[in-house]
Amino acid sequence: MNIGDFHRGRRLRRTAPLREMVRETELRPADLIQGYFVVDTPDAGFEKPIGSMPGQSQFSVERLVVRVGKAMDLGLRSAIVFGLPQKKDPAGTGAYADEGIVQRAVRRLKETYPELVVVTDVCLCEYTSHGHCGLLNDHGEVLNDPTLELLAKTALSHVRAGADIVAPSDMMDGRVGAIRVALDAAGFSHIPIMSYAVKYASAFYGPFREAADSAPAFGDRRGYQMDPANTREALREAAADFAEGADILMVKPAMPYLDILRLLRDNFDTPIAAYQVSGEYAMLKAAIANGWLDPKRAVLESLIGIKRAGADMIITYFAEEVLPWLK
Numbered sequence: 001m002n003i004g005d006f007h008r009g010r011r012l013r014r015t016a017p018l019r020e021m022v023r024e025t026e027l028r029p030a031d032l033i034q035g036y037f038v039v040d041t042p043d044a045g046f047e048k049p050i051g052s053m054p055g056q057s058q059f060s061v062e063r064l065v066v067r068v069g070k071a072m073d074l075g076l077r078s079a080i081v082f083g084l085p086q087k088k089d090p091a092g093t094g095a096y097a098d099e100g101i102v103q104r105a106v107r108r109l110k111e112t113y114p115e116l117v118v119v120t121d122v123c124l125c126e127y128t129s130h131g132h133c134g135l136l137n138d139h140g141e142v143l144n145d146p147t148l149e150l151l152a153k154t155a156l157s158h159v160r161a162g163a164d165i166v167a168p169s170d171m172m173d174g175r176v177g178a179i180r181v182a183l184d185a186a187g188f189s190h191i192p193i194m195s196y197a198v199k200y201a202s203a204f205y206g207p208f209r210e211a212a213d214s215a216p217a218f219g220d221r222r223g224y225q226m227d228p229a230n231t232r233e234a235l236r237e238a239a240a241d242f243a244e245g246a247d248i249l250m251v252k253p254a255m256p257y258l259d260i261l262r263l264l265r266d267n268f269d270t271p272i273a274a275y276q277v278s279g280e281y282a283m284l285k286a287a288i289a290n291g292w293l294d295p296k297r298a299v300l301e302s303l304i305g306i307k308r309a310g311a312d313m314i315i316t317y318f319a320e321e322v323l324p325w326l327k
């Protein structure tokens with residue numbers, strides 16, 4: 001016998017059916033949540049492509065409804081909606097207005113497609129004139145506890161409009177608990193919270209800030225989002241949100257933080273979500289546009305890698321594109 005005769009890994013890689021038989025991870029349409037940007041505009045036909053996110057656009061409510069319908073024909077099951085209001089102010093009042101842009105979009109989506117799982121991003125940065133995720137004090141610092149009440153109001157208004165899941169992305173301390181209490185008190189104890197529990201202060205949100213017009217007017221988000229260098233802190237953040245009643249814990253971004261996804265998977269028996277963010281999308285799209293990467297293989301590999309690392313579900317701008325490939 002020669003070396004290699006006992007273990008021959010290639011035996012199970014010889015044919016496609018054999019490879020499929022031993023495949024450990026699978027990507028399913030139900031795992032994918034597509035991100036959409038909806039604009040408050042009187043122009044019902046509004047659709048504006050986002051330069052740094054080829055294939056993605058800002059839509060009017062009516063155009064969004066059409067686009068989501070097409071995606072559902074391809075098998076889309078879930079969407080997360082981000083709003084661009086007409087006006088912004090220091091307290092981000094558009095975020096929790098009953099006739100706010102996300103509230104109206106959610107109402108239209110749910111009345112048109114009751115079976116669509118609609119997720120809303122709960123944050124103030126798209127609605128504040130200063131672009132930060134909460135209220136500011138006179139020194140331009142984001143105030144934690146006074147912001148909680150506004151986040152809870154925002155989540156409640158989304159749920160009243162028909163949201164199936166609320167996803168707070170602000171990184172204020174105690175917001176999951178504040179939202180849980182507010183939802184329960186209003187009779188929505190059945191609505192789950194998907195917490196952006198482990199959200200890093202990342203350069204990869206760059207294209208999103210163009211898409212959602214939510215760049216901070218001064219400073220950055222390092223005073224509330226996590227330091228990319230930290231691992232143990234991710235466990236503390238996840239534990240805090242879990243204790244406050246988060247039903248799903250999210251890691252964001254995804255590809256540079258696969259170790260963190262695995263860490264949460266191994267430490268929590270709750271569903272884990274990953275957010276493949278705008279910069280990850282832009283990076284892949286740019287390389288694909290140059291002919292440097294094969295679109296189908298590269299995109300599917302990026303998503304299977306995220307699932308393999310521990311994600312049960314993935315928010316990704318590639319959802320619409322990959323659905324036909326999963327058939």
Ligand code: PBG
Pocket residue numbers: 121123125133169170204205206207208209214221276277278279
């Ligand atoms: C709002 C929010 C952001 C993203 C999701 N929700 C931006 C930010 O925190 O700066 C980023 C998503 C992406 O880059 O695709 N807080």
Ligand code: ZN
Pocket residue numbers: 123124125126132133169170
């Ligand atoms: Zn924000």
